Amino acid sequence: MPRAIWDGVISFGLIVIPVKLYGATEEKDPVLHQVHAEDGGRIRYRRVCEKCGEEIPFEGIARGFEAPDGRVAVLTRQDMTQLPLRSGKTVEIVQFVDESEIDPVYFEKTYLVEATGVGAKPYVLLRDALAATRRAGVVKVALRSRESLALVRPRGDLLVMDTMLWPDEVRDPAFARPSAEVIASRAEVGMAESFIEQMTGPWRPDDFSDGYRAALEQLVAARLSGVPLPEEAPTSADQGGEVVDLMAALRASVEAARKRRQSAGDASPGADSGQGRTEEAG
Incomplete structure (x- = not known):
């Protein structure tokens, strides 16, 4: 509970x-601590005041706001609890x-x-x-x-x-907007729609898994038991390249998606890998 x-x-x-x-x-990721690489000892940090050089106990720590002119407003725990x-x-x-x-x-x-x-x-x-x-x-x-x-x-x-x-915490996205001069043709949009249709399936969250976490757990288990990890061959996702012909790339993507769907039957796309989330985060 x-x-x-x-x-x-x-x-x-x-x-x-x-x-x-x-x-x-x-959170499901293994908890990793900072340790000394030579002997595995935990790295500990001291709370030291940069002005007086003394180590400060937790109860002696307050919040502070530094103004542009260098003045510091010290806010105690009592101050914070009295905020309406x-x-x-x-x-x-x-x-x-x-x-x-x-x-x-x-x-x-x-x-x-x-x-x-x-x-x-x-x-x-x-x-x-x-x-x-x-x-x-x-x-x-x-x-x-x-x-x-x-x-x-x-x-x-x-x-x-x-x-x-x-x-006011949501950033104005205007700076990231593509130039109005960049236009996708009707044929390109239609081909992209075909690719989307080929890759569309019912949302089944259990079909997806965290590949990074599984690899990290495998690495930890290998280190604890003292055995080396097997080397994996690079996948096609590791081999990037500049897209020269957008339509050709779209056609190839649609065809590849169609073949994957045919070979997988009615299986949901992405069911065999958790790489999507890791790649986005990387």
Whole structure:
């Protein structure tokens, strides 16, 4: 059973739902520490003040904001706890919205919402009403002493809460937009659409796996047992090259996708590899 990271109430209108929040995701990568390469000893860091040179205990550490002119505003833990957070233990749904209107770039982290005590009936009421109207509730919630915008929405038999970035935290994307002078021809778009159709299949998350994590676990196991890792031959994904003829590359991509689909039958594309996520992160 995971540990709840927040407990309080969600309210809409005059209805109050006592709830707890749990992280909806968890890290699976092996935990790696910094160690001395020669003997494996852990590397430890000391908290040293650069002004007086003294090592500072945790309870002596505060937060600080440095102004452009060099002045430092020291903020103690008491200062931080006294900041007004109206959304402390009660979060009120202030608006209902169509979730499809929200750009996914705003979403930060998802939490599972569990009803507690007498909250089960109003929890089910809110869940079913949101599902029937295809709406989500907008709230403000204080998690770990920081106020966040959030969305309460149904997910199957559960309610979940997605914390979101504030509007001024989302960067203006105009700088990354391609020049208006760059135009894809109708034939090129049509060929790209054909490729997309060949690679389209039902979303089955279990078909995908983290190839990097599997390789890291294999490497750790090999080091612990003192055996060498088998060498792998480079794959076609490792052999990059400049695309000279866009249409030719699209045709070849469509044909390759068609052949893979025929050989795999009805299997979902990407089911045999977890490389996609690792390559994007790299």
